[in-house]
Amino acid sequence: MSHLPAVTLNNGVAIPQVGFGVFQIPDAETQATVSTALEIGYRSIDTAAVYGNETGVGRAVAASGLLRDELFVTTKLWITDLGRTSARDALHASLDRLALDRVDLYLIHWPAPATDAYLEAWQGLEELYAEGLTxxxxxxxxxxxxxxxVVALGGTVPAVNQIELHPALRNRETAAAGAAHGVATEAWSPLAQGGALLAEAPVVAAARAHGVTPAQVVLRWHLQQGHIVIPKSATPSRIAANLDVFGFELTAAESAAIDALDRDGRIGPHPATFHG
Known part of the structure; x- marks a missing residue:
């Protein structure tokens, strides 16, 4: 992973700043798609139990020929498994599907705050962490x-908060809260969806100025703010382009113009009300 910039988490573990997401990729296509990403140079793969494609990720990892320590694998605990014992069972099931003896990062997927089950689940994750399963x-x-x-429980502080974050939804308060606790911010759907963001004038202008694509501009905007990103694509050329974001730098003016696109443009569920 030495050729990719990394973010050092609050426990000293390093995660590549650009990873590959597999949300909505069918399991039957996941092995081939992840294999392409690994061949291109990605070393961080982000999946989840609810995505239904951990098996495909595991097959790609096994077929890659890469050493286990060269890869960073993230998966997530789904809402129906929020609990101390159920979190343990869920991670073991994920490890079986991934054909791994540990993951590198295990996340509670959503808080589902109608109950306090996420607090009990967090204590379960702490036990799994202590045992070396993540x-x-x-x-x-x-x-x-x-x-x-979670922090008030007085135990392990989360290493990462993976949130919807892109120029149309900067999610500043959540990112700032994470920074105050030493929690790294990881952006899911970093390019938003539907292409509207990539057609915005400041993004297009920066792409022309640097001779890159609008998607590369947005990913570069994330990196310059210190975010971890997990762009997803099933198209080999885009998979490659999404990793090729280190040969240019946005100016302060370009970044500020992209910052100004913030409009509470949420595309996913709201964490306060989503319960699966």
Whole structure:
């Protein structure tokens, strides 16, 4: 992973700043798609139990010929498994599907805050972390109040909060809350969806100025803000382009113009009300 910039998490574990997401990729296509990503140079793969494609990810990892320590694999605990014992069972099931003896990052996928089950689940994740079944533990889609409650337990501070974040939804309060606790911010759907963001004038102008694609501009915007990103594509040329974002730098003016696109443009569920 030495050729990719990395973010060092609060427990000293390093995660590549650009990873490959597999959300909505059918399991039957996942092995081939992840194999392409690994051949191109990705070394971080982000999946989840609910995606239904952990088996395909595991097959790609096994077929890659790469050493286990060269790869960073993330998976996630689904809402129906929020609990101390159920979290343990769920991770073991994920490990079986991935054909791995550990993952590198295990996340609570959503807080589902109608109950406090995510707090019990967090204590289960701490046990799994202590046993070496995951090298780091974190959360996903946690709002500041959810993150505060986990930290208030007085145990392990989450290493990562994976949230919807892109120029149309900068999610500043959540990112700031994470930074205050030493929690790294990882952006899912970093390019938003539907292409509208990539057609915005500041993005297009920066792409022309640097001779890159609009998607590369947005990913570069993330990297310059310190975000971890997990872009997803099934198209080999785009998979490659999404990793080729280190040969240019946005100016302060270009970054500010992209910052100004923030409009609470959420495309996914709201963490305060989503319960699966």
């Amino acid at each position: 090298r780091a533990i974190g959360v996903s889609n946690f709002l500041p109040e959810h993150l505060d409650r």
